[in-house]
Amino acid sequence: MTGKIIGTGSYVPARIVTNDELAQIVDTSDEWIAGRTGIRQRRIAVEESTSYMAAEAAKRALENAGTDAEELELILVGTTSGDHCFPSVACEVQAALGAGNAVAYDVSAACSGFLFAMDTLWAFIRAGVYKTGLVIGADCLSKLTDWRDRSTCVLFGDGAGAAVMKAADSGLIQTVMGSDGNRWNVLSCVSRTNGSFADGKAPQLGFLHMDGQEVFKFAVKKVPECIHQVLEESDTDIEQVKYFVLHQANYRIVEAVAKRLKQPLDKFPMNMEYYGNTSAATVPILLDEMNREGRLKPGDRIMLSGFGAGLTWGAALLEW
Numbered sequence: 001m002t003g004k005i006i007g008t009g010s011y012v013p014a015r016i017v018t019n020d021e022l023a024q025i026v027d028t029s030d031e032w033i034a035g036r037t038g039i040r041q042r043r044i045a046v047e048e049s050t051s052y053m054a055a056e057a058a059k060r061a062l063e064n065a066g067t068d069a070e071e072l073e074l075i076l077v078g079t080t081s082g083d084h085c086f087p088s089v090a091c092e093v094q095a096a097l098g099a100g101n102a103v104a105y106d107v108s109a110a111c112s113g114f115l116f117a118m119d120t121l122w123a124f125i126r127a128g129v130y131k132t133g134l135v136i137g138a139d140c141l142s143k144l145t146d147w148r149d150r151s152t153c154v155l156f157g158d159g160a161g162a163a164v165m166k167a168a169d170s171g172l173i174q175t176v177m178g179s180d181g182n183r184w185n186v187l188s189c190v191s192r193t194n195g196s197f198a199d200g201k202a203p204q205l206g207f208l209h210m211d212g213q214e215v216f217k218f219a220v221k222k223v224p225e226c227i228h229q230v231l232e233e234s235d236t237d238i239e240q241v242k243y244f245v246l247h248q249a250n251y252r253i254v255e256a257v258a259k260r261l262k263q264p265l266d267k268f269p270m271n272m273e274y275y276g277n278t279s280a281a282t283v284p285i286l287l288d289e290m291n292r293e294g295r296l297k298p299g300d301r302i303m304l305s306g307f308g309a310g311l312t313w314g315a316a317l318l319e320w
């Protein structure tokens with residue numbers, strides 16, 4: 001028994017912010033941003049909250065799967081930008097869906113959040129605890145971005161993606177997840193709840209901070225490594241993999257991974273040009289686009305892989 005993705009959905013805010021628009025706020029240019037990252041525009045939440053985006057993506061995934069919200073036994077949201085410290089985004093999504101029979105909580109693994117949440121649901125399904133669950137990657141990093149810092153504010157966008165997974169004879173084949181807490185400060189964001197009892201200071205807002213080059217080096221090393229590990233553990237030849245659906249942080253990272261894996265770039269679909277890095281949402285948004293475009297056929301082997309703050313990383317091989 002394994003878990004199969006039977007439906008996908010996604011949501012991005014309507015507001016488009018182009019590189020040229022950003023160039024009016026910070027000292028940057030479309031040429032610099034597109035040349036270094038492949039990003040030309042991103043969607044930024046104006047009215048939308050993280051839980052709203054997550055719930056909209058979830059509704060579309062449930063519809064796509066032909067699954068009623070009441071069938072859901074577990075709702076997991078990979079996110080690091082919930083609207084509240086508590087409750088979880090997952091509990092807010094549960095309410096929006098009317099999924100009264102589910103247990104709901106968030107999984108915190110930054111940009112790897114969707115993969116980590118999916119792996120958790122998969123483990124519950126294999127253990128026979130649950131049969132039907134919903135996994136979501138949703139982030140609104142525009143709220144955590146210092147819009148005066150050109151080295152980070154050009155990279156991210158907001159959005160959510162979701163997948164319904166059900167117990168089945170085929171589906172997820174193998175996963176590998178990893179983390180290295182020793183390198184937590186390579187990419188981090190101070191908590192918004194740092195009011196201090198000791199000195200009576202009011203809570204301050206925290207912005208995300210990143211050592212871009214360290215993240216780049218880590219990603220191009222770890223992503224191929226964990227993909228190779230998944231292939232080895234599942235006794236799969238890399239040529240059997242039809243698509244590599246990777247975290248959409250930077251096209252140069254995807255290019256470098258393809259090169260290291262000795263695979264043609266056309267096996268690596270990309271959409272960061274339109275959405276930027278939507279953190280935990282990149283993989284499920286891309287998967288949903290491919291699903292709705294009819295690019296995924298039953299029996300296709302797809303490799304998902306992500307990386308992010310923690311540091312965290314993961315890869316998952318599945319049969320569509």
Ligand code: COA
Nearest residue numbers: 028029032036111150151154212213215216249250307308
């Ligand atoms: N526009 C114009 N110039 C910029 C800029 C911007 N938005 N951001 C930085 N620069 C400048 C720097 O100030 C620096 O100038 P200097 O040489 O005068 O000091 C120069 O560009 C080079 O900066 P550097 O940081 O060395 O660039 P880079 O080639 O490493 O590219 C990233 C920066 C962020 C694009 C790249 O490191 C990267 O993609 N890293 C991975 C980040 C990531 O994926 N994070 C999410 C993980 S989930």
